[in-house]
Amino acid sequence: MSDATTLDPTTREALAELLLALADDEFVLGFWDSEWTGIAPILEEDVAMSSVSQDEIGHAKAWYELLAGLTDDDADRIAFGREPAGYRHAALMNHARTDWAFTVARRYLYEHADAARLESLARSTYAPVAELAAKMRREETYHLLHFDLWLRRLADAGGEARERLVSSLERLWPDAQAVFAPLAGEVILVSTGILPDDLESLRRRWLERVVPVLESLDLPVPAQAERAAPPAGDGRTRRSDDFAWLHSEFTMVARSDQGATW
C-alpha cells in the first residue's frame, strides 16, 4: 500500500487514530522538554536538550502532515487547533517537566518505548509510514544513547540524584505503560500490516529491553503482576491539569490570530 486512495474508510480511520497518537506523543514531549532551554544543568546539556526537543517537534510535524494528507486537513490546525481533551498522547506525557531526574526517567522510558514502536512501523505495509519510521529511527539512535547515559550517570551518582531518579521512575511507570494502550482500530491496523505487531507484543518487547537494565542498576521496575496486565483503555484519553497549562502555552500564538498564515 503506497497511498491513501487504496485504503477503505475503516482502515483510513484506524490509520488516522494511530498517526494522531504518534504525533501527539512526540509533540507534547517535545514541548515539555523544550522548557529546559536556558535552565538545563550545564550549558552543553542546554543545547543538547533543546536540540533533542526540536527533533521530537520535527517528528511530530512529519506525522501530522501525513495525517493531514490522509484526512484532508491542515497540520497546523491539527497541532494547535484542538481543545486539550482532543489530544491523544499517552498519559506519560501528562506530567509537567518537574526536575532533571524526572525528565531523564521519562525520556528513558519513552525513548525505548518509541524505539520498539518504530522498529515495528519501519516494516509497515503502508509505505509512507514505513519510510518515516525508518528515517526517525536513525535520529532516535542518538536519543537512546543520550538518555541511556544520563540514566546511568544519575543512578551511579548516588545521593540526591539517585533518590530523585528512583522516585520519578516509581511515579512514571504506570503512565509509561500507556504508550501501548490499545487503539480502537488496532485489529484492522494489525490485520492489514500497517502496524506489523500488536501493541501488547510491543509493550512486552519494550519491557524486555528496559526491565533488565533498571534491575541491574537497582532501580524500580513494576511488579510482575503489573507487567503482565495490559494497560487500561483510557491511557491516551486521560488528561491532566499540567497538560491543560502546557496546552494554553503552546497554543498561545496560534490563538492570538486565528486563521493567520504563518
Next chain:
Amino acid sequence: MTDEAEPQDRVWEVFRQEAEGDPMIHGGSVRAPDEDLATHYAREFYGRRQESHRLWVVPRDAIVELDDPDLLKPPFDRSFKRPGGYLIKHKLEAAKARAGAPAAATAEGAEVGE
C-alpha cells in the same frame, strides 16, 4: 545552568571535517565530565546541522603544547628558510615538460617561486 563547573568536568577540543578527505579543522571546545558526554555535546555543537562529516574529540590535557618563542620565533633573520627566496618556475616547467605533463597543469606549481 550554573556558572561553576563540576570539579570532574574536563575541556575537550573538537576538530571537524566537512567532507571526506578535507583537513580536520579546529571547531572549538566543549566541557563534559567524560568521553561519552563529550562526544554527544561535540555532536550537538559541531554536527547537529549536518555540517560535519567527521569529528575528532580530544581531551585538552592530551594536547602537547609548544609556544616557546626561542623555538618558534628565533631572533635572527631566517628569511632564507622560506621558499619565496627561490625562483623555481622555469625549473618546474622544464621538469614537467620532461615528464610530459600538459602546460596548463603547471600553473599552480609555478606560483611557488614568484
